[in-house]
Amino acid sequence: MRWKLKTDVIAEAVVHLQEVLKVDKIIAQLLVQRGISTYNEAKDFFRPSLDALHDPFLMKDMDKSIVRIKEAVQNNEKILIYGDYDVDGTTSVAMLASFFKGFYPNVDTYIPDRYSEGYGVSYQGIDYASQNDVKLIISIDCGIKSVDEIAYAQELDIDFIVCDHHLPGEILPQAKAVLDPKRSDCNYPFKELCGCGVGFKLIQAYSISQQRDIKGLVQYLDLVATAIVADVVPMTGENRIMAYYGLEVINKTPRPGLRALLSSYDQSSFTISDIVFKIAPKINAAGRLEHGKFAVELLSTSDYTEAIKLAKYIMDINSERKHIDQQITEQALQMIVDNKEVFNKSTVIYNPTWHKGVIGIVASRLIETYYRPTIVFTESGEYLAASARSVKNFDVYEAIKECSEYLIQFGGHKYAAGLTLYKENYTAFKEKFEEVVSRTLDERDMIPELVIDAEVDFSDLTPKVIRILRQFEPFGPDNEMPLFISNNIYDTGGKRLIGKNKEHMYLYVKQRGNEEQSFPVVAFRFGKYFEELNNRRFFNFVYSIEDSEWKGKVKTQLVMKDMQLV
Known part of the structure; x- marks a missing residue:
């Protein structure tokens, strides 16, 4: 992934919030990044009120x-x-x-x-x-x-x-x-x-x-x-x-x-x-x-x-849905390789037998592997129906709109859309969509970007800071769960592989120069780095701070999003 550290923070606003709220710099910085710069704005953020709902x-x-x-x-x-x-x-x-x-x-x-x-x-x-x-x-x-x-x-x-x-x-x-x-x-x-x-x-x-x-x-x-x-x-x-x-x-x-x-x-x-x-x-x-x-x-x-x-x-239906979308995703990934479509700026694929109800999920799964605007088609009566998903910063709805001459109907928004067309228009639509994406998609946007809120030392992550971070919830677009980067981290020696296929890793880490403080880390899909982290191999990593509950006990852990070996 590309790492992008937020730097557009007004220092005066951070200092002001530190003083009026009596909070650490990291908390004030996160608030300013969210457009909060006054005591009253912070109060409204931390204490949402039904009275603030509009008429x-x-x-x-x-x-x-x-x-x-x-x-x-x-x-x-x-x-x-x-x-x-x-x-x-x-x-x-x-x-x-x-x-x-x-x-x-x-x-x-x-x-x-x-x-x-x-x-x-x-x-x-x-x-x-x-x-x-x-x-x-x-x-x-x-x-x-x-x-x-x-x-x-x-x-x-x-x-x-x-x-x-x-x-x-x-x-x-x-x-x-x-x-x-x-x-x-x-x-x-x-x-x-x-x-x-x-x-x-x-x-x-x-x-x-x-x-x-x-x-x-x-x-x-x-x-x-x-x-x-x-x-x-x-x-x-x-x-x-x-x-x-x-x-x-x-x-x-x-x-x-x-x-x-x-x-x-x-x-x-x-x-x-x-x-x-x-x-x-x-x-x-x-x-x-x-x-x-x-x-x-x-x-x-x-x-x-x-x-x-x-x-x-409904849970039985969902289990069946999981099975179907896993099957179709495997077929779709193979089709992309066979057709050498990995060299395209977009992914547009079609199979008449695929289940219409899961093609949106499949499109999202394909983006996890091949990070580019993706449209998955299947047969729907006399038409072809499709679900489209996009990558960050690319408006797939507008791209589809440029190809509307080949469509019966379409609708959606920037990152997800649906469309239908006649079968005979599929190839022409696919070629036009690839042309539009190639012309308008920035090359950098074909690599997933991690937007990091702040660089911190473990010493910054005090119990008080972590307690206040919980109050930033509920998280979602424009109030994402904060992501942090810490450098010169090492495993203390107790790491282990977890998960059904041992593809995940659980470890306890410390930071060079701060031997007193350690944190548990869960690293989903990072099991491949298990051996490389032996012998106190240092790494930098991006993570969120999340609570995990197991058998009634809640503990705070760092959830790894990406890492770089030093």
């Missing part, structure tokens, strides 16, 4: 949406909550349905089938609404580009409220209300909400209209936190506040579905990282291999016995 009525069309929902409730109209099949979509549907059913029973839910309907609002879904006497559809995490579909719903006398967070197209759908902070005419102060976050602003607005306190909505923040993490939106502003309180709910009073998913882990508390690796993939698996409705059922049920059954079913 939801600042969002364009929020007043219209509340009027229409109240009208539906007054007239006993059937409301359909319609969402995407991923984590953001299913948590959103579960949240809105649970909230409205709390006082109004005439509510139904709908998740489109990934394979027969595809992403977003479908004609099939609108037909379902019409056949079931639905008068109002609230779409969540989708709908902003469903202009034709929503026009079709109007013809069937069905109104729409769109709750979305994706970039709108040139034309907005003709809905009763369109809630999307990314609308060019929306002055809502925070633009980076996920779909579930927009949904939370809707129920917050409804509660305000009924003179209800926001404290009654905290119970839904476990779902919002899960969506924020899974959708990889910035962990700043409202997202950080909602994730902070959502984590509290997950750890203290989780809904039965999340409690069931976490019941197999011997832990007393869970972090954002646990949501990333232990919750989100399981919820996603339902929509990838079976149907997203199972995730909604799990996240909506109030019966823990039922939640345990649904969780087991």
Whole structure:
């Protein structure tokens, strides 16, 4: 990896924070790097407050949406909550349905089938609404580009409220209300909400209209936190506040579905990282291999016995998903070597038999080996469907947009996108995409970059510093877990290989010149350096500081990200 040490820190601001907060220089430096330079900003960062959430009525069309929902409730109209099949979509549907059913029973839910309907609002879904006497559809995490579909719903006398967070197209759908902070005419102060976050602003607005306190909505923040993490939106502003309180709910009073998913882990508390690796993939698996409705059922049920059954079913699906994506990844890696595509600036591959539900995961896996923009295609009826993933600093969505002449449709954002095309256009698209990437991708961005927050000596890592570092959570984009570099490190002699295939390493290290202080280090995928670290071989390494829990005991360890032998 390329190591890049952050150096753009204003020294005066660091000194000021050290004085007013009475903290070590390293803490003040990390805060300044995150745009925090005053006592009050630091207070807001370390003590997120629900009172700091914005007035939801600042969002364009929020007043219209509340009027229409109240009208539906007054007239006993059937409301359909319609969402995407991923984590953001299913948590959103579960949240809105649970909230409205709390006082109004005439509510139904709908998740489109990934394979027969595809992403977003479908004609099939609108037909379902019409056949079931639905008068109002609230779409969540989708709908902003469903202009034709929503026009079709109007013809069937069905109104729409769109709750979305994706970039709108040139034309907005003709809905009763369109809630999307990314609308060019929306002055809502925070633009980076996920779909579930927009949904939370809707129920917050409804509660305000009924003179209800926001404290009654905290119970839904476990779902919002899960969506924020899974959708990889910035962990700043409202997202950080909602994730902070959502984590509290997950750890203290989780809904039965999340409690069931976490019941197999011997832990007393869970972090954002646990949501990333232990919750989100399981919820996603339902929509990838079976149907997203199972995730909604799990996240909506109030019966823990039922939640345990649904969780087991979804965990079984996830196990199958792991097996399938491992098989396909192996096939894809071999295909890249056979076709000598490792010499391209991009990776675009296709196999008609690959499972559509896992090609996004496979694209991410390929980037781990060949670090370049990657698109994985499979057959989907008469079309080819694909998932795209990107490398840091490269906008894959814009690159795909330059190739739109060959596409039926596409959508997504800077680092992930989906697209479909006719089979006969595959080769032309592939060649054009490679041409675009070759022209626009910086050579340096083909090597993964580690952005390091600070160079520290082990003596800087006092118990107080480590305790304050924990309060930087929850971590995510724009508030990443801090990475440090320390030099002249050596193993004290107790290192061992760990893991099923002994590919990882666990060691205790000290720093030359500081013989009193040692730290445990876990080094995933660094087992190959085991022999080279004999005889006090010195090395420099980049690491994060994380807590590990085992059989009820929590200990602090350094997690190696990269190393250089000295």
